[in-house]
Amino acid sequence: MKTQDAPTVRQRILDTAARLFYQQGYPLTGINQLIAEAGVAKASLYQHFRTKDDILHAYLQQVSQQWFQQVSEAVAQGHSPKAKVLAVFDMLKEFLVAVNFRGCNFQNAVVQLAPEEQAIRTFIQAHKARMGRVFAELLADESLAEEITLLFEGALISSQIRGDLTPVATARRLVERLL
Amino acid sequence: MKTQDAPTVRQRILDTAARLFYQQGYPLTGINQLIAEAGVAKASLYQHFRTKDDILHAYLQQVSQQWFQQVSEAVAQGHSPKAKVLAVFDMLKEFLVAVNFRGCNFQNAVVQLAPEEQAIRTFIQAHKARMGRVFAELLADESLAEEITLLFEGALISSQIRGDLTPVATARRLVERLL
DNA sequence: GTCTATAGATGGATAGAC
DNA sequence: GTCTATCCATCTATAGAC
Structure with missing residues (x-):
């Protein structure tokens, strides 16, 4: 298992998604807002999620x-x-x-x-x-x-x-x- | 009351909206799809609804x-x-x-x-x-x-x-x- | 009322450079 | 992993011509 610091990015995306999806709803939350608030690059997000x-x-x-x-x-x-x-x-x-x-x-x-x-x-x-x-x-x-x-x-x-x-x-x- | 045929357009919009909002959800239903399926022009819709x-x-x-x-x-x-x-x-x-x-x-x-x-x-x-x-x-x-x-x-x-x-x-x- | 055109923003997703 | 640029589609809403 070489994934030792990878969880950080993935987890930050998930936590931010949890907050935004729950507060604003899934369709109303955009990828752009998600990466902005999670502090990750768009390319990074699409590296963790298809x-x-x-x-x-x-x-x-x-x-x-x-x-x-x-x-x-x-x-x-x-x-x-x-x-x-x-x-x-x-x-x-x-x-x-x-x-x-x-x-x-x-x-x-x-x-x-x-x-x-x-x-x-x-x-x-x-x-x-x-x-x-x-x-x-x-x-x-x-x-x-x-x-x-x-x-x-x-x-x-x-x-x-x-x-x-x-x-x-x-x-x-x-x-x-x-x- | 001069609104005698106006209800037709308004009602067609409302019936189509009822169907689409209910089946697909409100955020996922676009104005463009709504007017297309209701058979009304976009300008007409915005004449009846702000x-x-x-x-x-x-x-x-x-x-x-x-x-x-x-x-x-x-x-x-x-x-x-x-x-x-x-x-x-x-x-x-x-x-x-x-x-x-x-x-x-x-x-x-x-x-x-x-x-x-x-x-x-x-x-x-x-x-x-x-x-x-x-x-x-x-x-x-x-x-x-x-x-x-x-x-x-x-x-x-x-x-x-x-x-x-x-x-x-x-x-x-x-x-x-x-x- | 209709039509088309368009504005201006935002959507999800990809590609290339570093 | 980051950054930026870009694709194309779709969004709500407005404007002008008929």
Whole structure:
């Protein structure tokens, strides 16, 4: 492995892409702005990524990894299945405040995708399926886990639209009653 | 009122915009494609709308009106509050199949908005608030209505991501239990 | 209302020099 | 890896002629 300092450039591109794609949206973020803010040359970018779509894919992979890192930390805090599930909803609260209610990276990406980008759509489906499995493994009740996943998704998009935490509070309240 | 044939051009633009914005997304749909498919001249378009944003706004207003038309038809079919609420979820099923799981016009729009387009974001919030009131008036239970609204939103986005109806079925099942 | 022409910016992507 | 120059397409919007 001779890639020792290469990660620096690639990582700077990915971090900048993560910020811009999330704040402005994927179609509204141009390559020119991306390289300007990342401080890399255009030729360097195209040495690490073949297309803009490749950057989107790599960025989503990175964010997915970070997301499940946060999820498992939240799960570790609860001392019962019920407490673990509720801890995930508490994590969601903190997350939304931290990102200023810009919603879910994956929901946002799927909405902004062009019809032909099937590979990325598939990746997002896998991410969401994995999130569903987190609840399913905690609860050992497939049907209940589906309901909670649905409330989680609803809380994500609704809080983004409203710009406040009330949907998460509503979801958490109902989850507590269901468990 | 001298506007008797003017609606034709304006309406053709709006209908085409509705189709393209919904299928391809707002940023990915260009004015040039819009006028080409609507069969109007560019100068004509700018006679009816000041900016592309104005078209988005008018399109959302039109779709919102049509949406609540469908909702009240669904509500009219039920013979009890519970049946009326469930009828709305049945309507959602038909809607999603008809549009091939492209999701909610308003959720999609809010995700694709640039940060500065506050007026349109406000309109979408009002649309969703009105949808919440539909459930609230049927149930006379504010907190229960919020939960059902949340399940509705979750079913919308989840079915879009998955590309099937299982989230709506899950939502409907839980709603039936809650009522 | 239509048509064409064009402005002026920006899009993604490539090539060559260093 | 950097820089600059450039390709061609597309973007929103305006102007002028008919």
